[in-house]
Amino acid sequence: MTTAVDRLAPGDHVCWAFRGDDERLTTMLDFVDAGLRAGEKVMCFTDGTAPRTLRSALADRGVDVGTAGALGRVAFHTADDSYLATGRFDAEAMLDGWRGQLVRTRREGYPGLRVIADMAWAARSPRVDGTERLAWYEAQAGRIFADGYATVVCMYDQRLFADDRLRGIAAAHPATVSPRTADDWRPRLRLARTADPVGLRLTGEADRTCRDALEAVLAGLAEDLPADGPVTVDLGGLAFADAGCAAALARAAGALPYGMRVVGASAALRRLLGLVGAGARGLTVPLGAGGDAPARRRGPRPLRSGRRSPARPPARRARDGRSTACRA
Structure with a gap:
């Protein structure tokens, strides 16, 4: 056993x-x-x-x-x-x-x-x-x-x-x-720094029960991982992440000299990053094969019980046909 x-x-x-x-x-x-x-x-x-x-x-x-x-x-x-x-x-x-x-x-x-x-x-x-x-x-x-x-x-x-x-x-x-x-x-959560690419890998679930541990590791990336380019944070192993995790990522990105590149994020987490990480200096979220785009602020629409949220307009397209913002 x-x-x-x-x-x-x-x-x-x-x-x-x-x-x-x-x-x-x-x-x-x-x-x-x-x-x-x-x-x-x-x-x-x-x-x-x-x-x-x-x-x-x-x-x-x-x-x-x-x-x-x-x-x-x-x-x-x-x-x-x-x-x-x-x-x-x-x-x-x-x-x-x-x-x-x-x-x-x-x-x-x-x-x-x-x-x-x-x-x-x-x-x-x-x-x-x-x-x-x-x-x-x-x-x-x-x-x-x-x-x-x-x-x-x-x-x-x-x-x-x-x-x-x-x-x-x-x-x-x-x-x-x-x-x-x-x-x-x-x-619940495993945090592991990586050498190739230089960065951090998160596995499990990231919520308030381990918030201080996550924020300390993220806040220390600039000191713990000297890099000559963006630090890569791999979220592919996360089964769940709350808004606090997304906000911590955004704050950490702003403190890194070359910014942060988030990979492997689920659609739900990309949506959170687009909301709470909007306008964060140096935070980019891959759109898949199409490339990277900065997380962009979109004001959340309040939802009232029993009512659907308004339909979203189609994402604006760049000249090469890729979306210019992270959307689920």
């Missing part, structure tokens, strides 16, 4: 909301075991569970955690010697640490990095200095992990975090697991 852990892939950054010590321990054991079997480097950050408890439980499963640790393939850290090493939560320092860790792990020759972290320390009382920036940190960490090399699970105990705070933290992750997750769960 496959579990949610088995469905994770490099590039996934997941908020794992759980309720119960047994679930926390089982998830951590499954995650570490899977990473070691895949030959990846594994980092486990604990708080509610002592590292020695995890090592003992892994040994009971037949995992040679002693040898793996001696070889540097697995490492266990407490929150106090990692996230809170300075006595407070320093978001920028942690982000710099992840950048360095990815570089080191690649140099060591591992096919990937696996990270699982129990975030219970962020709910300590009195409140830890710096944790007010936790959601921002998670969204910015998603920018780093969007290079498709690390698989990252951030575990949040629902007994410790207020619902509204946990919702904000979840929105900073592209995907969320909860005790109510169905057996066929897949990450």
Whole structure:
């Protein structure tokens, strides 16, 4: 039987909301075991569970955690010697640490990095200095992990975090697991930077539940993807995207020095881009074989219950016969 852990892939950054010590321990054991079997480097950050408890439980499963640790393939850290090493939560320092860790792990020759972290320390009382920036940190960490090399699970105990705070933290992750997750769960959204063409690929669904994660990655494209031409954003793998996604794309396009070229958009998303992305500097949406055209603003007509919207006039045609605006 496959579990949610088995469905994770490099590039996934997941908020794992759980309720119960047994679930926390089982998830951590499954995650570490899977990473070691895949030959990846594994980092486990604990708080509610002592590292020695995890090592003992892994040994009971037949995992040679002693040898793996001696070889540097697995490492266990407490929150106090990692996230809170300075006595407070320093978001920028942690982000710099992840950048360095990815570089080191690649140099060591591992096919990937696996990270699982129990975030219970962020709910300590009195409140830890710096944790007010936790959601921002998670969204910015998603920018780093969007290079498709690390698989990252951030575990949040629902007994410790207020619902509204946990919702904000979840929105900073592209995907969320909860005790109510169905057996066929897949990450809601996957974000992966691409090299050829230089850009970003979105897969799954993009809506308000992962809005902050998406906006952080899009807003960071200019810095994360130096390019000498338009950045290509591939939306062909999106099954659904709301107006907020379209607006985020438009804002990101305006911040890129050479603009953004959106490909693979569905008819519905092209329509949204034409509405909310209208007039956005540097945003172009392919019309198919005919070429590219800038998204153009069209004022939305309000609809009243029981009435049809007025029929649209035919799209104006350019001299070569192609439409000059994106229409569904």
